[in-house]
Amino acid sequence: MALRELLSGNEAIARGAYEAGVTVATGYPGTPSTEILENVARYKSDIYSEWSPNEKVAFEVAAGASCAGARSIVTMKHVGLNVAADPLMTLSYIGVEGGFVACVADDPGMHSSQNEQDTRQYARFAKIPIFEPADSQEAKDFLMLAMEVSERYQTPVILRSTTRVSHSRSLVELGERKAVQRAIGIEKNPPRFVPIPVWGRAMKQKVTDRLVSMAEEAERSGANRIEVRDKSLGIVTASMAYQYVREVWPEASVLKLGFSYPFPDSLLREFAEGVDRLLIVEELDDFLEEHVKSLGIDCQGREFIPGVGELSVSRLRGSRARMEGREPTALDKKFAEGLPARPPVLCPGCPHRGIFYALGKHDVVVSGDIGCYSLGAFKPLDRMDIILCMGGGVSMAHGFDKAGDRRKVVGIVGDSTFFHSGITGLIDIVYNRGSSTIIVLDNRTTAMTGHQDHPGTGLTLMGDDTRAISIQEVGRACGVGRVSTVNPYDLEETERGIAEELAAEEPSLIVSLAPCPLRERRRVGPVRAIDSDLCKGCKKCLLLGCPAIEFDGDVPKINRHLCGGCGLCEQVCPHDAISSGEGN
Amino acid sequence: MSGKVTSVVFVGVGGQGILLASTIVARAAMLSGHQVKTNEVHGMAQRGGSVIAHVRYGAEVFSPTVPKGTADAFGALEQIEALRYAHYIASDGLAVVNAQSVVPVTVSSGAATYPKDVADRLGRAFKRLVYFDAGERAMELGNIRAANIVLLGALSRGLDLPQEAWVKAIESSVKEKQRDLNLRAFEIGRNIG
Numbered sequence: 001m002a003l004r005e006l007l008s009g010n011e012a013i014a015r016g017a018y019e020a021g022v023t024v025a026t027g028y029p030g031t032p033s034t035e036i037l038e039n040v041a042r043y044k045s046d047i048y049s050e051w052s053p054n055e056k057v058a059f060e061v062a063a064g065a066s067c068a069g070a071r072s073i074v075t076m077k078h079v080g081l082n083v084a085a086d087p088l089m090t091l092s093y094i095g096v097e098g099g100f101v102a103c104v105a106d107d108p109g110m111h112s113s114q115n116e117q118d119t120r121q122y123a124r125f126a127k128i129p130i131f132e133p134a135d136s137q138e139a140k141d142f143l144m145l146a147m148e149v150s151e152r153y154q155t156p157v158i159l160r161s162t163t164r165v166s167h168s169r170s171l172v173e174l175g176e177r178k179a180v181q182r183a184i185g186i187e188k189n190p191p192r193f194v195p196i197p198v199w200g201r202a203m204k205q206k207v208t209d210r211l212v213s214m215a216e217e218a219e220r221s222g223a224n225r226i227e228v229r230d231k232s233l234g235i236v237t238a239s240m241a242y243q244y245v246r247e248v249w250p251e252a253s254v255l256k257l258g259f260s261y262p263f264p265d266s267l268l269r270e271f272a273e274g275v276d277r278l279l280i281v282e283e284l285d286d287f288l289e290e291h292v293k294s295l296g297i298d299c300q301g302r303e304f305i306p307g308v309g310e311l312s313v314s315r316l317r318g319s320r321a322r323m324e325g326r327e328p329t330a331l332d333k334k335f336a337e338g339l340p341a342r343p344p345v346l347c348p349g350c351p352h353r354g355i356f357y358a359l360g361k362h363d364v365v366v367s368g369d370i371g372c373y374s375l376g377a378f379k380p381l382d383r384m385d386i387i388l389c390m391g392g393g394v395s396m397a398h399g400f401d402k403a404g405d406r407r408k409v410v411g412i413v414g415d416s417t418f419f420h421s422g423i424t425g426l427i428d429i430v431y432n433r434g435s436s437t438i439i440v441l442d443n444r445t446t447a448m449t450g451h452q453d454h455p456g457t458g459l460t461l462m463g464d465d466t467r468a469i470s471i472q473e474v475g476r477a478c479g480v481g482r483v484s485t486v487n488p489y490d491l492e493e494t495e496r497g498i499a500e501e502l503a504a505e506e507p508s509l510i511v512s513l514a515p516c517p518l519r520e521r522r523r524v525g526p527v528r529a530i531d532s533d534l535c536k537g538c539k540k541c542l543l544l545g546c547p548a549i550e551f552d553g554d555v556p557k558i559n560r561h562l563c564g565g566c567g568l569c570e571q572v573c574p575h576d577a578i579s580s581g582e583g584n
Numbered sequence: 585m586s587g588k589v590t591s592v593v594f595v596g597v598g599g600q601g602i603l604l605a606s607t608i609v610a611r612a613a614m615l616s617g618h619q620v621k622t623n624e625v626h627g628m629a630q631r632g633g634s635v636i637a638h639v640r641y642g643a644e645v646f647s648p649t650v651p652k653g654t655a656d657a658f659g660a661l662e663q664i665e666a667l668r669y670a671h672y673i674a675s676d677g678l679a680v681v682n683a684q685s686v687v688p689v690t691v692s693s694g695a696a697t698y699p700k701d702v703a704d705r706l707g708r709a710f711k712r713l714v715y716f717d718a719g720e721r722a723m724e725l726g727n728i729r730a731a732n733i734v735l736l737g738a739l740s741r742g743l744d745l746p747q748e749a750w751v752k753a754i755e756s757s758v759k760e761k762q763r764d765l766n767l768r769a770f771e772i773g774r775n776i777g
Contacts, residue, residue: 006614006622031626111625135621135648168648169610169622243646313651331652335670335709340696342597342665342688344633375631380693450626542692547632550687552698559686561728 002173009165012136012172013103014039016143017073018046020099021180024065025049026058028420029449030077031112032166033105037075038452041461046177051452051461054390054420055080059087059102063156066100067193069184071147078106078119079389083421085122088156092126093195093203095154098182099147105161108283109310112163112448114370114387116308118284119160123261127207129214130158130261131223132239136170138223142258145223149259152217153210162283164240164310215262223258226271234275236268236288236299241281241311248316252279263291272297279304279323283311346375348548349524349564351514352441354488356383357544357568358495362502364408365400369393369422371414372448373441380545384412391421397436398429408502411438416446416454418471423478429507430479437501437508440471441488443516451519475509482508489514489524491571523565526580529558534577541569541578587643590618590743591650594637595669596661597686598625601732604757605659606637608736611753612745613641621648632689634665636672658710659739661718661732662686663702670709678742679710680777682718682735714738714777721772730769737773 007015013036017025025047027037041049052058055076062074076084081104088102104122107113123130131146133139139161146157191199218224230251237245238257245254255271257264272278272292280289280301289301304319305311318328346353356376359366360383368374368384369392377384388396397411413422418440429436446452453459458468475483482504486497494512501508517524530541535555542551548562549569558569558578570578592609594602603624610622618641625635638650652671658679660666666681673679683703690696699705706715716738718731733754740750750770758766 006610006620034626164623164648167624167626169620169624170645170648171614171619240647243648246646247651312649313647314653317651331671333671335667335705338699339664339668340688340690340698342632342634342668342690344598344631345689347631372631378689379695380689448631539694542694545689545693547686547689547692549692551692551694552687556692 002175004171004173006169007136007172008035008167008169009133009136009139009161010035010167011039012139013143013159013161014042015172015174016140018043019140019175019177020071020144020147021178022047022071022073022147024062024070024072025075026052026061026072027075028052028055028058028080029446029452030080031449032107032163033075033077033080033103033161034449034452035166036103037461040073044462049461051454053455055083056087059084062100063087063091063096066096066098067094068097068186069182070098071180071182072098073101073103073143075103077113078104078117079113079115080104081119081122088122088126090195091156092128092207093200094193096150096156097154099150100156101143101146101150101159102156103143103159103161105163105166106284107163109163114389116284118287119158120261120287121285123158126156127211128155128157129218129259130160132160132258132260133165134239134242134256134258135165136168136172138258139165140172142223145259149214149217153214155210155214160239162240211262215264218259218262218264219266221259224264224267225256226267227254227256228274229253231274232276233279234271234277235279235281236271236292237281238288239283241283244311244313244316245281247313248320257288260288265295268292268295269297272299281305281311281316343378344375345378345545345547346372346381347518347564348546348562349517349566351443351488351512351516351566352376353381353544353546353566354491354494354568355439355441355512356381357572358491358498359383359410360543361495362408362498364410364502365405366410366412367393367396367400368412369414369417371417371441373412373414378545380543390417391425394422394425394438395428397438398425398432398434401434401436409436410502411436413438413440415440415442415444415456415471416452419455419469423474426475426480426509427478434507435505437498437510439510439512442471442511442513445516445519447516447518451516471511472509480507480509482506483511484508485511485513487514488512489566489568491568517564523563525565525567527558527560527563527565528567528570528578528580529560530556531577531579534575536575536577538574540572540574544568544572589640589642589645591655592639592657592659592743593650593655593669593672594659594661595665596635597665598632598635600661601729602635602637602661605732605736606639608750608753608757609639609743610641611757612749613639615749615752616745618642619645621645623648634668636669657739657742659735661735663706664699667702667705667709673710675711678712678714678739680714680735680739681706681710682731683715684717684719716776718773722769724772725765725768727765730765733766733769734773737770738776740770740774741777
C-alpha cells in the first residue's frame with residue numbers, strides 16, 4: 001500500500017512540486033500561502049527555493065527558470081498576485097517551456113488579509129487555466145496535473161487554494177519524484193519570446209486559439225466530474241465549497257469542477273440538461289454563475305448563496321432553508337452575548353509597541369503597512385490612520401504631504417515590506433522634494449506570516465549565509481540625508497528621535513531596530529511586576545495595550561507567564577510602581 | 585452519508601497549545617483507521633486573538649470545519665472562549681473547560697468588562713460539562729504549559745478512540761524529551777470527570 005500522510009493543503013502542494021520534478025520554486029510570504037514554499041525548502045537537495053523580495057520578482061524568477069526549461073512554481077497570497085500581475089499578463093503571451101504553476105491562496109472571510117478578492121478572475125483576465133483543489137490529495141494531484149497542462153500548452157497555470165484548503169489537513173498518498181529530463185537553456189527565438197508589437201500581435205492570436213483547445217481538454221479532464229445522484233437538484237461547485245455541498249445536499253447530483261477555467265461548456269450543458277433545477281455554489285465572486293447564465297442555461301446561485309465572507313456548512317444550511325421556503329434555524333448564541341471581544345494584539349515584548357506609544361505623543365498622520373504593526377490600529381495604541389497595501393505607507397505619506405495636510409506625516413513600513421515595495425516610495429519622496437518621516441519597524445524577520453527571512457536578515461530560505469542588505473545604507477543610497485536608528489525599547493530615545501525627524505524640513509528615515517522576541521524565543525529582559533502599594537491606579541501602563549498587563553477594575557497586574565520583559569511599562573509608570581523586583 | 589462523523593473543536597487564545605491538542609486527536613483517529621480532516625488558524629488570528637481548531641473523523645469526512653451545533657467533544661483552554669464558541673457543541677456533546685481566564689486587552693483598556701457570571705453561564709451552556717483548572721493540574725508536573733494535554737486527557741473520555749492510539753499519537757507529536765511529561769499529563773486528565 002502506498003504511504004499515506006496527514007498533510008495540510010500547503011504541504012500537499014509542496015509535495016506535488018517535489019513529485020512533479022520541479023527544480024525551481026520561489027515566493028513571497030503571505031497567509032494563507034506561506035507554508036507551501038517553507039515545505040518545498042525541505043527538498044533542498046532536489047529543488048532550489050528562495051524567498052524573493054516581492055511577488056513580482058518571485059514570479060519573474062520562476063518565469064525565467066521556466067523559459068530556460070525548468071519546471072518551476074511561484075507561491076503567494078491573493079493580493080500578491082496583484083503585485084505580480086504585470087509579468088503574469090505577458091507571460092501568458094510569451095508562454096513557457098518547462099511547466100510553470102503560480103500557486104495562489106485566496107482568503108475568503110479575510111482571516112488575515114486586507115481584502116477578499118477572487119483569483120479565478122485573473123485566470124480569465126490572463127487567459128490561462130486554473131485548477132481548484134478541494135482537499136490535500138487534490139492539492140498534490142492538481143499541482144502535478146497543472147504542470148503537465150502548462151507544458152502541453154506552453155502556458156502559465158494558476159493553482160488556486162483558499163485558507164480552508166491550505167490550512168486543513170487530510171490524508172494524502174505519497175508517490176515518487178518524477179525524473180524529468182529537460183534541456184536547460186533558452187532557444188534563440190525572438191518571435192517566440194519578445195512581445196514587441198510585431199510579434200506580440202501574433203502571440204495574442206495564439207493565446208486566444210489556445211483557450212479553445214484547453215477548454216476541450218477541461219471537458220475531458222478527470223479533474224472535472226459529474227456525480228449522479230437524485231436529479232431534481234444539480235449543483236455545480238468547486239474548491240472547498242464542494243465539501244460543504246456534500247454535507248448540506250447529500251442527495252443532490254453534483255458537477256465538481258477542478259479544472260475550472262477555460263470553462264468546460266459541454267460538460268456544463270450536459271449536466272444542466274440532466275437535472276430539474278441547477279444551483280451554482282461558489283465562494284466569493286459569481287464567476288461560474290455569470291458564465292453559466294451567459295450560455296443561456298437557467299440557474300440559481302447568488303440569490304441564495306452568500307457572496308461576502310467564506311462559506312461553511314452552517315451558512316449553506318441557511319441557504320438550503322431559504323431555497324425550500326423555510327426559515328433558517330437560528331443558532332443559539334445567547335451564552336456569547338456581551339462577552340468582551342478578543343482581537344489579535346501585539347505580543348507582550350513586541351518592539352512595535354514602543355514606536356506606536358511614542359507616536360501617540362505627536363499630532364501626526366500615520367500611514368501604515370501590512371504586517372504585525374497593522375495591529376497598532378487597535379485601541380488603546382490606535383496609532384495607524386490608514387492602511388492600503390504593502391509599501392503603501394511610504395508612498396501614501398508623500399501623497400498626504402503633497403495634498404497639503406497641515407499635520408506632519410509619518411509613513412510606517414516593515415523591514416520585509418521595505419524590501420518588498422517600500423524603497424521605490426522612498427525614492428519618490430526624495431526625488432519629488434517631499435518631507436515625510438518614514439519609520440522602518442525592523443524586527444529582523446517577516447513576523448506576521450511566521451518568521452521568514454528576507455534580504456536584510458543575512459540568511460536564505462535554503463539556510464545559507466548571505467550578505468545582509470542594510471536598510472540604513474539603502475536609505476542613504478536613495479538620497480535620504482537624515483537616516484537614524486532608534487531602540488524602540490528605550491522610550492526616551494525613541495520619542496526624541498521621532499521629534500527631531502518630525503521637526504526637519506526634509507525626508508527622513510528612522511530605523512526602529514529590535515529583533516522579534518517571538519522569533520528569538522526569549523524575553524527581552526526580566527519579568528516586570530507592579531507594586532500594589534506604590535500603584536496609584538492611574539492606568540497609564542494600560543495605554544501600552546500589553547496583553548500581559550491585566551486589569552479588570554481593581555489595580556493592574558502583570559501576568560508573569562505572559563510578560564515579555566520589554567520594560568516599557570516600567571518607563572511609562574509615573575509612580576515607580578513597576579520594576580523587575582518581586583511585586584505583589 | 586456513510587457512517588457517523590465525530591467532530592471535535594478546541595478553542596482558546598492564540599499560543600495556548602490548541603494546535604498540538606488537535607494534532608494529537610487527528611493522529612489518534614488516523615491510527616484507529618478513520619478518515620481524518622482538521623482545520624487550524626494561522627496568521628493574524630494567532631497573535632493573542634481568539635482561536636478555534638477543528639478535527640473530524642469517521643468513514644467519510646467532507647467538511648474539515650465542524651458545523652455549528654454538531655461538536656461531539658469541545659475543549660476550551662480559556663473559559664470565556666468556551667462561551668464564545670458554545671454554539672458549536674451538539675446537544676449531547678461533552679465540554680471540557682479549563683477554569684482559567686486570560687483577560688483580553690479590550691477589558692484591560694476599559695473598553696469592555698469581564699463577565700462576572702462565567703461559571704454560571706458555563707453550567708447553562710453545556711449539559712455535559714467538566715470544569716476544572718487544567719493549569720493547576722499541569723503544575724503538579726511542574727509545567728503549566730502541559731495544561732493543553734491535561735485538558736485533552738479529560739476530553740478523550742468523550743471520544744471512542746482506544747488508549748493505545750492516544751499514547752502512540754502523543755509519542756509521535758511531541759519531542760522525545762517531552763514525551764514522559766505529556767503522557768503523564770494526559771493520564772491526569774483522563775482520570776478527571
